[in-house]
Amino acid sequence: MKKFNADAIGETLLRKFAGRTSRRSILAKLGTALVAAPAFPLLPVSRVEAAKPDRSPEAKTAFAREAQTKDDTKCNYWRYCAIDGSLCTCCGGGIHSCPAGAEPSPVSWVGTCINPDDGKAYLIAYRDCCGKPACGQCGCDNADRETQIYVPQLNNDIIWCFGTSSMQYHCSTAVLVGAA
């Protein structure tokens, strides 16, 4: 079964940087990148790799069985399979939009969620909106394939506000990245 495997890469990638870039300058660059490109760069994906794997396991989790595609202000909206926090759609924002005055983090954690309409798996980037007090509305905590901080991009507890002017957490969005 083909499954999302992020074990090594965090490490490998970071190793590449450890040598040539200090964490500070990474942060600095993130900051710049953010200012320079408010429209986030799209993800490079190898078409070959995009061939559909067997998604039946992901489709059978308790979350996936209950997921719906109509109301993105509910915790069981399909994209929220691994979200933890307040839904920006309930805070004056949108599914991929921060509420006014909040700042989207350039970094995020990710989830692979099944869209019940087509049964396909999609990669979702859970981008925190930062720099405002906690929204407090629509608190959700779904954890399909959510792991621990040693795989940071798959952990949904971390305050993912890097390179933003403040790390105060406001709400979380669920940005569709593409087919997984």
Add this chain to the structure above:
Amino acid sequence: MKKFNADAIGETLLRKFAGRTSRRSILAKLGTALVAAPAFPLLPVSRVEAAKPDRSPEAKTAFAREAQTKDDTKCNYWRYCAIDGSLCTCCGGGIHSCPAGAEPSPVSWVGTCINPDDGKAYLIAYRDCCGKPACGQCGCDNADRETQIYVPQLNNDIIWCFGTSSMQYHCSTAVLVGAA
């Protein structure tokens, strides 16, 4: 009927200062006073004035009718007739003691409470303990003879942390000042 009347004095007293002392230097002095005299000066009271007035109205309020003298960790303890906040007795402090690390405010609001054991009225100084996060235990809000901010010393909403190093509110004590 003789009753606790504080209408004018706040004003009169403050007027006296308005002329000769800026609010800043008052605060400064408060600070010094606090450092200089951790044991707070006793109150001047004219014995003549201490003669017992008729306290039946105060003794008949809903609070007074239920008040007890045994357990100072309960909201109905007799001294708490006008307290608003967390009881320091539930926070690792005492009836007139701040928990370790907290700082008693040199200023406070006051209440006139009836001790059911002797039926007498006593003046209680509700001294906030400051400089630590909210204790959160034993939240009480009693309001016998509690009024609005234009009579500040009789208002129990104000954060009474003046001249302390931080105005963060931790809990409130009920210091016996004397017969009222």
Add this chain to the structure above:
Amino acid sequence: MSVTAMKRTIALSTAALSLLSIALSQPALAEDATTATVPEAETSDVMKAEKPQNHWFYVNGGWNVDGTSIFDAKTGKMKGMVNTSSSADLAFDPTGKYYYVSETIWSKGNRGTRQDMVSVYDTAEMKLLTEIVIPDRIIVGERKQNFIVSDDGKWGFVYNLSPASSVNIVDLTKRKFVKTVEVPGCATLIPNPGVGFSALCSDGSMATVAIASAKPQITRTAPFFSATTDPIFENFGYDKKRGLAVMLSYTGLVYTAKLGATPTLSAPFSIQSVAGYSSAETKPLDTAWYPGGRQPSALHGPSGHLFVLMHLGEFWSHKQAGTEVWEIDVAAKKVVRRHVLKEPMGHIEVTQDAEPMLFLNDEKGDGVILDAKTGEEKHKIEHAGAGIISVTDPS
């Protein structure tokens, strides 16, 4: 793991993505990004806020909770949030361009350097425009009377207690602090158009501060209420168009003040007596319907109707949550309607438009939006906020 698999996994990690976006500037890694892109991918963006609407409620999070949430009375949906820190006071630019937040922040949260300021946010982007440094302010929260903006939007008045009473005057056009006026024994700031501001005092009078002259003039009315036996709730109603302040006492006496250089006070009337009861007393062992709560009443300017949270109890229960809302026609001295509430509520506010809506919240922070005319529940909002409720006043 194969190189392609490797690439794919990179593609799957947005944490990696961010690094990748840096990687692009890193020659050694550049080739990693030379693959096709997913067309349907969304990009993150930020919403713009509408101009403040007169059917919006601004609900403070409450004690020790940051943020003031904006709810649309028509939909019940959250529209956004104003960055208010703990015990901050929120006020509005009458033209709808700015939010003003009077707040006190320590440089290290529970310690460090104290910073008092009026923070200015634009209402469209909701970005911080500037911080107007002020010398001091009272820290209490749960009030709208400690920070008011003059009807013309030119002046901000910040109440201060340290522990002497004074008011910091802020020029909102120049965005700078101007001066501090001592107002001994007074509080509860009331806008006084063309004059400055008025305030209620511990001797039962209303003080008026004329700010035009270099040395502000303080005048006082004769005492008209007792600040200790039957206090007037600070939470007054203000009718901008008529220049009226409508005030309510613990026993339920309604006073109106026609504002001006020398405010004139009307004779009070008892809301219980106009409801057919005997008027409520200050003496113990007397049960009656009393007004109460932390924001016990709200005035609808256009109609001159006052909405009051009422509860059955005894005197000194002035903080008790209300089980009914009484709608009072102040001019006609009549109780128009009584709405029974499903849950006791501690705060009440009303929109200032032609179709007034009520927002009420309880200690737990749950809120309801009611049609002010029928009392019908339109929306229920969990975790709306446990604090003071504000509305903008377009009049």
Add this chain to the structure above:
Amino acid sequence: MSVTAMKRTIALSTAALSLLSIALSQPALAEDATTATVPEAETSDVMKAEKPQNHWFYVNGGWNVDGTSIFDAKTGKMKGMVNTSSSADLAFDPTGKYYYVSETIWSKGNRGTRQDMVSVYDTAEMKLLTEIVIPDRIIVGERKQNFIVSDDGKWGFVYNLSPASSVNIVDLTKRKFVKTVEVPGCATLIPNPGVGFSALCSDGSMATVAIASAKPQITRTAPFFSATTDPIFENFGYDKKRGLAVMLSYTGLVYTAKLGATPTLSAPFSIQSVAGYSSAETKPLDTAWYPGGRQPSALHGPSGHLFVLMHLGEFWSHKQAGTEVWEIDVAAKKVVRRHVLKEPMGHIEVTQDAEPMLFLNDEKGDGVILDAKTGEEKHKIEHAGAGIISVTDPS
């Protein structure tokens, strides 16, 4: 009002008192204070705290709540509070002299300058002694593995993600930041006496960082778990005396690591299978008792018993609150007892003394203290705190 009455009223107002105490230094007012004093008057003071006791629980307020409350397991009473800011991490000086708080504070709360530090408090006065500035730290909370102190109390290790993984090493004797060590792809800091620290990594290995040399050496074990299919909860148990780390995976596999320069891992066993069930699976549509919660297990060092929050569910329910506590003898690979909880609980901690007591709390922040041996409820504490629970380890 007469002059004596006037004096009396002054006497009655403590707000006035404070001013009076100033007044004493004001000649013009001095005579106001020349009256008799009330003998029975109390004076305000401040308590001293006891040295940290091994029957105390330290309960964090939870998400966005400042302060960590200390509760005595014997009495259920609150003993005091440690000043922890939002998302701060608390650690203890093994000699009981200091509390260490790793925290990040912005100079203006929701904005301003970021300040990362380890704040040092003495345990008797609970006063801030110093702030050790550090370059950075992860902001997440709900963890004890992001800030640990070496068994000898000499070193503090602060985990950082920015978003590369590293550890800031702090010299607690000199009270200064020493250096940052990159630990690519690893997290979950585990004390490793005499060596430095160990950590769990995304490739399923345990990394060990020897800090003695100028350039810290990083070694890794062979991968022994899958970080994405059956992750090990960061919330490990640490047996100081035996130098053992006891770890639990999502499916309920218990691993033990004998710490040292090269940690040795034991073969895991399934707590469900030793309880008589078939071992739990990672595949969907399989129901079983799973460990879960935000602090799902607690190790009692002296007995080597692990207390685990368990719930009936399916895989990926690892954050779900537990309805039972399973007490597991790790060495004997046996389930000693199962306690059914009155309410589902999300955090569990156990005291390290001979009469172990459990503290459990739920999302609302209500807590219970149970006798670890009988499961009997000893105390119920409302609003105890909704966050992570810690104990000191005297061993």
